[in-house]
Amino acid sequence: MTLELFTVGEPIADTKAPTDVPVPQMWEERKFRARLVNPANRRRLSVIVVGTGLAGGSAAATLAEAGYRVKNFWFQDSPRRAHSVAAQGGINAAKNYRNDGDSVHRLFYDTVKGGDFRSRETNSYRLAEVSAAIIDQAVAQGVPFAREYGGLLDNRSFGGAQVSRTFYARGQTGQQLLYGAYQALERQIGLGNVETHGRTEMLDLVVVDGRARGIVVRDLITGQISTHLADAVVLASGGYSNVFYLSTNAKGSNVTAAWRAHKRGALFANPCYTQIHPTCIPVSGDYQSKLTLMSESLRNDGRVWVPKERGDDRDPRQIPEEERDYFLERKYPAFGNLVPRDIASRQAKNVCDEGRGVGPNGLGVYLDFTDAIERLGRSAIEAKYGNLFDMYNRITGEDAYETGMRIYPAVHYTMGGLWVDYDLESNIPGLFVIGEANFSDQGANRLGASALMQGLADGYFVLPNTLANYLADGPFPKVAADHPAVVEAETAVRTQTEKLLSINGTRTVASFHRELGRLMWDLCGMERSEEGLRKALDRIPEIKQEFWTNVKVSGEQGVFNQNLEHAGRVADFIELAELMCVDALHRNESCGGHFRAESQTPEGEALRDDENFAYVAAWEYTPDGTPPVLHREALEYEYIHLAQRSYK
Numbered sequence: 074m075t076l077e078l079f080t081v082g083e084p085i086a087d088t089k090a091p092t093d094v095p096v097p098q099m100w101e102e103r104k105f106r107a108r109l110v111n112p113a114n115r116r117r118l119s120v121i122v123v124g125t126g127l128a129g130g131s132a133a134a135t136l137a138e139a140g141y142r143v144k145n146f147w148f149q150d151s152p153r154r155a156h157s158v159a160a161q162g163g164i165n166a167a168k169n170y171r172n173d174g175d176s177v178h179r180l181f182y183d184t185v186k187g188g189d190f191r192s193r194e195t196n197s198y199r200l201a202e203v204s205a206a207i208i209d210q211a212v213a214q215g216v217p218f219a220r221e222y223g224g225l226l227d228n229r230s231f232g233g234a235q236v237s238r239t240f241y242a243r244g245q246t247g248q249q250l251l252y253g254a255y256q257a258l259e260r261q262i263g264l265g266n267v268e269t270h271g272r273t274e275m276l277d278l279v280v281v282d283g284r285a286r287g288i289v290v291r292d293l294i295t296g297q298i299s300t301h302l303a304d305a306v307v308l309a310s311g312g313y314s315n316v317f318y319l320s321t322n323a324k325g326s327n328v329t330a331a332w333r334a335h336k337r338g339a340l341f342a343n344p345c346y347t348q349i350h351p352t353c354i355p356v357s358g359d360y361q362s363k364l365t366l367m368s369e370s371l372r373n374d375g376r377v378w379v380p381k382e383r384g385d386d387r388d389p390r391q392i393p394e395e396e397r398d399y400f401l402e403r404k405y406p407a408f409g410n411l412v413p414r415d416i417a418s419r420q421a422k423n424v425c426d427e428g429r430g431v432g433p434n435g436l437g438v439y440l441d442f443t444d445a446i447e448r449l450g451r452s453a454i455e456a457k458y459g460n461l462f463d464m465y466n467r468i469t470g471e472d473a474y475e476t477g478m479r480i481y482p483a484v485h486y487t488m489g490g491l492w493v494d495y496d497l498e499s500n501i502p503g504l505f506v507i508g509e510a511n512f513s514d515q516g517a518n519r520l521g522a523s524a525l526m527q528g529l530a531d532g533y534f535v536l537p538n539t540l541a542n543y544l545a546d547g548p549f550p551k552v553a554a555d556h557p558a559v560v561e562a563e564t565a566v567r568t569q570t571e572k573l574l575s576i577n578g579t580r581t582v583a584s585f586h587r588e589l590g591r592l593m594w595d596l597c598g599m600e601r602s603e604e605g606l607r608k609a610l611d612r613i614p615e616i617k618q619e620f621w622t623n624v625k626v627s628g629e630q631g632v633f634n635q636n637l638e639h640a641g642r643v644a645d646f647i648e649l650a651e652l653m654c655v656d657a658l659h660r661n662e663s664c665g666g667h668f669r670a671e672s673q674t675p676e677g678e679a680l681r682d683d684e685n686f687a688y689v690a691a692w693e694y695t696p697d698g699t700p701p702v703l704h705r706e707a708l709e710y711e712y713i714h715l716a717q718r719s720y721k
């Protein structure tokens with residue numbers, strides 16, 4: 074690796090997990106050692122929460138319930154429109170209702186192994202430990218999880234696990250869980266404990282005397298720019314998959330809140346860890362602006378296959394059994410169709426690269442329910458996945474009860490995010506980051522149904538404890554509205570907004586976004602190579618240069634202007650893309666979703682290099698033109714043996 078792309082700084086470490094006790098006792102111990110805030114004092118402490126998805130919504134509701142003064146921000150019209158509402162398949166929890174050998178330790182093991190040994194043991198253990206409480210909380214709120222005949226909560230399986238631990242509400246689990254969190258939030262809004270700021274976008278972080286003390290926002294309806302101050306700031310702003318332009322995320326999902334915090338000093342960890350989901354509806358043309366997920370839960374009953382022969386374009390129903398290749402079942406008999414997402418995606422790509430892909434452009438494989446329908450009956454399949462089959466039918470015009478669904482991998486989730494310690498606090502004191510916006514628990518590959526688990530674990534159970542420990546030192550000195558840090562941050566936001574509107578070039582914001590996304594998909598997507606990443610790193614600065622001299626942002630500042638919103642987000646995506654490629658290039662190994670062509674086993678599986686890369690890469694921002702600084706956090710495995718993953 075040549076050194077011009079980055080420099081190496083001091084190592085970092087999490088200092089909050091009480092590693093003097095065994096991992097199963099750590100969370101209890103941390104809670105015990107954490108300082109508390111007496112209920113009467115909580116009323117004097119204020120917290121900004123950016124986000125109302127499962128992470129932000131649950132955190133804002135819980136903190137308000139505890140008695141803190143909460144200010145909640147989001148950019149959609151309603152808190153219920155956060156991207157979490159789209160989550161389909163389910164949420165994991167180590168309840169062992171099926172009595173099939175599950176336990177906290179097994180969920181912990183599956184998470185660390187699924188993440189290809191690139192997550193912290195301490196955080197992953199706590200996630201597994203807290204998981205069961207989430208289900209109790211959601212049930213108490215009235216979340217209508219699917220039930221078995223006898224009335225117990227039902228479970229299904231997700232990838233990377235041999236037990237059934239996924240709780241679900243048909244194919245709308247995120248929606249139902251979000252409504253639960255939203256009701257709790259609304260209650261607190263009604264009681265006057267949460268001040269709401271919808272249709273408001275955070276555009277900068279205010280750091281005073283080294284502590285996060287506020288945010289600068291733009292009202293998306295009036296264009297008004299203002300600053301809000303508090304004793305602590307919580308970012309729950311979601312993931313950044315839309316750097317690829319096409320992804321399964323909501324169109325509005327973006328990296329701006331996290332990126333602006335990064336530019337104020339928050340380290341950004343493992344940006345190159347991106348999850349490509351194997352079962353999405355294939356791209357159908359250049360006009361497309363979004364991709365649609367077909368939930369992983371479908372792999373419980375659907376079988377993935379392609380024709381054995383290249384170029385076989387017969388109707389799938391005409392292709393006899395012996396001429397089909399159920400490639401996941403063939404290659405991974407132990408896990409079959411339920412191998413983790415990174416593996417299923419890569420294998421789908423491989424068979425398409427061999428010329429055995431199906432559909433109009435050969436970029437598709439079948440997910441076939443014929444056997445399941447024969448075995449269980451159509452009505453059973455309808456009851457489990459009906460809304461997904463309907464969605465597929467509306468988008469493709471095909472009936473998946475009659476013929477195999479055509480699916481292909483697509484960008485879905487980002488494991489990277491702002492670096493946080495065990496307390497979910499970034500390296501900027503007072504800035505906490507939860508949910509998909511942080512990097513903390515999922516390693517290099519997240520297992521299905523573990524994002525909802527993490528968002529709600531963070532918001533309902535972890536943050537309320539760890540934030541209290543921080544706030545026990547508060548209230549912090551009042552920050553004046555004309556404090557230099559406030560003036561500087563607000564001025565920076567105004568200047569950038571004016572600059573974007575003044576360029577008046579000839580290229581649309583969307584065209585930059587599309588070009589960037591295509592480049593990232595081709596060169597920093599499912600497979601990465603040194604040559605490709607270097608090519609991307611040559612091109613991205615050119616895109617950035619052209620963006621800032623030739624972008625056309627129409628409309629004005631003082632009004633509702635979605636073009637301006639999009640421009641600010643794309644500006645951040647361009648900078649993030651560069652860091653993602655640097656991270657991907659420096660990590661000269663394959664692990665989980667990060668597959669380097671140069672580092673694979675003879676069977677084509679991801680080949681880790683534990684000796685050189687068993688660390689979290691936490692990047693420090695440096696101003697334009699100077700390379701980012703890499704801070705390494707060493708990963709140690711005491712409870713789970715480091716091994717090459719095998720799902721065979």
Ligand SMILES: Cc1cc2nc3c(=O)[nH]c(=O)nc-3n(C[C@H](O)[C@H](O)[C@H](O)COP(=O)(O)OP(=O)(O)OC[C@H]3O[C@@H](n4cnc5c(N)ncnc54)[C@H](O)[C@@H]3O)c2cc1C
Nearest residue numbers: 124125126128148157161162163275311508509522524525
């Ligand atoms: C189609 C789909 C299906 C999925 N299904 C599952 C599943 O079945 N199980 C599972 O575990 N995971 C699933 N996931 C992943 C999961 O949905 C997400 O990881 C999770 O919902 C993220 O929650 P969050 O609260 O961190 O962020 P989000 O839900 O993305 O919420 C972000 C919030 O931050 C706000 N925000 C962001 N930036 C700003 C800003 N600058 N200023 C103000 N507000 C801001 C937004 O308004 C929003 O309220 C799925 C993902 C997709 C795309």
